[in-house]
Amino acid sequence: MWSALDVFHSSLAPLLLAIATGFTVAGCDDEFLNRISLEVLGAGSGSGRVTSLEDAVPIDCVIVAGMVRGSCSREVDEAGAGGAFSLMAEPEPGSVFSGWDGCNEFVGDRCQLSFEPGEDDVRFLVTARFEPDVNDPCNMTYGSNPGYVLCSQTPTSCTFYTLLNDVDSCNTRCESAGGTCLSSMPDTNDTCVPGGPGTCDEIVGDRLCECSKP
Structure with missing residues (x-):
């Protein structure tokens, strides 16, 4: 007849044998x-x-x-x-x-x-x-063109400021990069937070343009 103590001791036997012979129990070796x-x-x-x-x-x-x-x-x-x-x-x-x-x-x-x-x-x-992306009209509004300041962009459009306060400047800039001028208006509030060099508050007589991406 097996007692509960015998069962307990028999369950420990493999572990004790592994320790005595130098073998490592799986899951216990930091190696x-x-x-x-x-x-x-x-x-x-x-x-x-x-x-x-x-x-x-x-x-x-x-x-x-x-x-x-x-x-x-x-x-x-x-x-x-x-x-x-x-x-x-x-x-x-x-x-x-x-x-x-x-x-x-x-x-x-x-x-x-x-x-x-x-x-x-x-x-x-x-x-x-x-x-x-040099082929993105939003990124072509700053850098080598200091008269343009990128303000924000989405996957389909961007908003930028231009020192040239006329509609043609927005049309030309958007179309030269393969996009379309969606809106153009004189800026009076300097509400944009620029994403490119410079700050909108430093620009006088500027125009806010929204440009689509091709």
């Missing part, structure tokens, strides 16, 4: 855990977002003109059997993604990071570069 450190940096004068495609290393990083904010660095434990995870870059309206630095492999907007079995203290430093 099988890697420490992964990942930091995302930004570069370029455009804007965009970098996110991880796996939950193991949660990254959701916003990049604006090389500056980062949000979840841009993580340290996590990961199984040491070897593996990989990926990051994805997505440009904001008016910007384009122009490349990665620090990836083991990359294709377009995807960056793959990998580590070897048993590798300790895994560290990744990745840079994502975003630049203004």
Whole structure:
């Protein structure tokens, strides 16, 4: 007849044998855990977002003109059997993604990071570069054209100021970039928060233009 104490002792036998012979019980050995450190940096004068495609290393990083904010660095434990995870870059309206630095492999907007079995203290430093889209009429309103100040933009349109206070200046600027002038009016309130160089308050006799994207 087996007693409850006998059953308890028999259940401990495999564990005691493993300890006595030097074997490791699965799930109890820190040797099988890697420490992964990942930091995302930004570069370029455009804007965009970098996110991880796996939950193991949660990254959701916003990049604006090389500056980062949000979840841009993580340290996590990961199984040491070897593996990989990926990051994805997505440009904001008016910007384009122009490349990665620090990836083991990359294709377009995807960056793959990998580590070897048993590798300790895994560290990744990745840079994502975003630049203004030169084919976007909203981005063609500043930079080499100091008389134009970009104020805001959406996926389909943008708003900008021009020093030339006439309708033709808006039409010409929008059409030269493949867009259409949606509205044009003299600015009297300086209500716009600019997205490009300069400030709207410094502009005298300016005109507010709304331009569609092609």
